[in-house]
Amino acid sequence: MAKRGAAPLQGEVLQGTLDLLILQTLVLGPAHGHTIAHIIEHRSDEVLQVEHGSLYPALHRLEDRGWIASFWGTSENNRKARYYRLTRTGRKQLEHQTSRWAQLVGAINRVLKPASE
């Protein structure tokens, strides 16, 4: 479980960012919901806590838009699990969203810098 002292950003993940994170996670290859959440947490050094309750609606939304596709597979420990993979549109969206994100972050940083100096 999360280390409470590390001030995880649970519930503060910006709206729409979760989508981006999911897409990025799937670049590595198909994964099921649990793995996706796990990878996001792991790669953010446990800073980003994915609320599992909002993960599935997000997956559903992405699938609905055709950015990811799903299939039933077998998990590492031999269980039935629903796997998601990136579609071609999803990949394009990821690139687009990533650059948008970079712009956004850059912009925010530029705003924040003078104040902090």
Next chain:
Amino acid sequence: MSWRRFFQREKWDKERARELEAHLEIETQDNIARGMTPEEAGYAARRKLGNTTRVREEIYLMNSAEFFDALWRDVRYAFRTLRKNPGFTVVATLTLALGIGASTAIFSVVEAVLLRALPYPNPDKIVRVWEQAPDGHPMNLADTNFDDFRAQNHTFANLAAYEYGVSSIAGGSEPVRINVAEVSSGFFESLGVKLLRGRAFAPEEQRLHGTPAIIVSYRYWQQYLGAAADLSRVRLSMEGGVYPVIGVMPAGFDFPPGTSAWIAHELYPELGSRNAHNFRCVGRIRDGVTLEQARADLSTIARRIKEQYGKDVDLNDATVLPLADAMVGDVRTALMILSAAVGLLLLVACTNVAGLLLARTAARRKELAVRAALGAGRRRLIQQFFAESFVLSASGGVFGILVAFCAVRALPAILPANLPQRGSIAVNAQVLLFALAAIVVVSAALGFFAAWRCGAGNPQEALAAGSRSYSGAVAGRRLRGYLVSGEIATTLVILIGAGLLGRSFVRLISTSPGFRSENLITMEFSPPIPQGQWGTGRAAIARQVRQMDDIVARLSAIPGAESVGLAGAVPVAQGDNLADGGFLILKDERSPATFDDWARMAKDPAHVGHALYCVAGAAYFRTLGIPLIRGRIFGEQDDFDAPHVAVISQALALQDWPNQDPIGQEINFGNMDGNLKPLTIIGVVGDVRAGGLNRSPSGIIYVHYRQRGMNANSSPTILVRSSVPPGQIVPAARGIFREIVPDVPVRFSTFADEMGGWLADRRFLLLLVGTFAAAALALAAVGTYGVVAFSVTRRTQEIGIRMALGAERGNILRLVLGEGARMAALGAATGIAVSLAITRLMSSLLFDISTVDPLTFACVAGLVSVVALLASYIPARRAMRVDPDVALRYE
């Protein structure tokens, strides 16, 4: 949201459930791996995932269309609530079924008769053409004028003349009397029809004295020619000529209506007169030419004819009308009246249901208030009302469509025979679309109404108030009163329409035709004409007379045949059986020896009269009971060689010989029968309404069949006055005809039946409007009863108090009846005002009665009031029986 998922939401939800299940399992496994106990691991996994139901709900909603979802819920809810109120539901559904069903059935007639395009290619290009008289009346065309129209126009692709009449045709499986049309070249091209079999007329069959040929209808071909594939040897004999059958028209081709065979007009010589209006005219306008251009073109030609011939022609313009309009003619007004009546009936039905809804809204106020209090938005409540009214009108509409199906099956029995396209009336796609539109409109109207009423009250007040009284109910009750008044007013309008039609009908059938019309058997036949021409000579007439006398003598011998008369037509019944024409009043001048002289004399208006021409025997007057007023009727002495004589009707005597004795006057009516021998008037007889019961008696000149013979302007008809039912006379008569003239078809009927045919369209209209009026009256009665009964129930306590304070039963009766009377009075006043404004639209369908006939208005208003009072009396009686003791405790 994707539609696929919308419809598979259940399946998708299961998938998600499984997925979340899998997630929990994996997380639990991980937790165990981290060293938790299985129980702890499970709890932790669940905690982390959160409320799975909420997650599923969130996804489920993403797959939903909120609006449709709610609608579907509302429809189901509506079904449930309606099922819980079977009384209301059944009454409302049946009422709407009646309204929608009747409207749909009438629309099916309107659709077939007025709206459907004629079954010809580019039907809007087909027109009927007439000459127009200076007074604006259209007239048939004289053949010479037609020739000019055809030769000089620039706007028609085809223009054709035609006429038709009944002829006897032999050569098929049996001799029959059928309608045969004489059509000029261009006729079939004008209509754009191709033959089913064989060929159209060839040029040598379309010239004067050319080769005769005949084209038959599909029905005739089927019925009398055994649908023979090889027509090359089939020959039909008609009026003395022999006509090889060259073609068969396709099934359903019916122009002029009722025609069974077509022959070429050009085979016979033209009359050459510009005033003998004998031919109808149909044409096809060229592509790219408008109706107005065609009309202007023919007008120019007509004016040119007028300029050239001046007073010698009686046309001064041309009339051009689309064929569809021309065919529908008078029927349009009747159908419009019918549509209006049925529309009003639908309105009454809707009003009734609106009244019921209102009562229910009042009763459901609490339920609605609770729902509103629980958070149902106004929109949701309104949506629910729409769902309810939709369910109601849809079920009413489904029943209504069933009603319409049955009605359309039953309609042919009462439809008048002269209704165009009557065979093609059906509940087709258009009619169903109409029914659907009616359902949508009705449900929208009712939904708006209910929603509007629902918004009127304050839910808090409704919740707080007891079930008995709150201020919203008073407004509701008043509104219901107005609704019922509206219903009564609408009903009154239909009733007045029905009343006026009914009074006209009664006046019409009680109008004396001028003779005794009961127990009169009619027999129409065409004796063979040896040379194809009616002879006017002594030998030809003598032969006819011998044959007729023989038939009459044999018929007179049938037991029960009181009297047998002979004439040139069945009088009155068909309205236009007798030919009319101008005759010369000689006034001591010499009778013309040639038709040129005749025409020259006819130019002096002082010498010309106008009358119907009727060939008759002496026994005709006796048989029909036409009274002799002056002089004498035909006698033994009036044979062929004696001076020719005429009997005239009183109307003609008054018209042409006012203040004079017409007896002994000489006239010449040779233009009708080709015999220029002058006629001496020997008697004046009573008037006969020969043009139909709705027309005033016209002048008639009767000539003697022993002198003039049957001819082109008469169709031999024997009238038998019988003292026994027709069934006992007709078989014997049939045997006699078969024996004496075996090849001659005879049509047996009774005068009453012939009259019935003539009255059929009026009877049809009266019957339907009457039925609608009765239905509306019943609905209005139910509506009145409903309001008064509802109010009595609500006021039970008040009535109890009144009685406890000493009110008499009579006072209570007055109190309750007063409510009904007020609604009836308001309704009747409104209805009369509306009727006064609109009944003149039906003036052309009325006979001998004003469109604001006071008696009809008074009777109908009285009837409506009595019905409304009776409907209020039932609850009033209940109110009188209220036991004050019980009522005071009534909650």
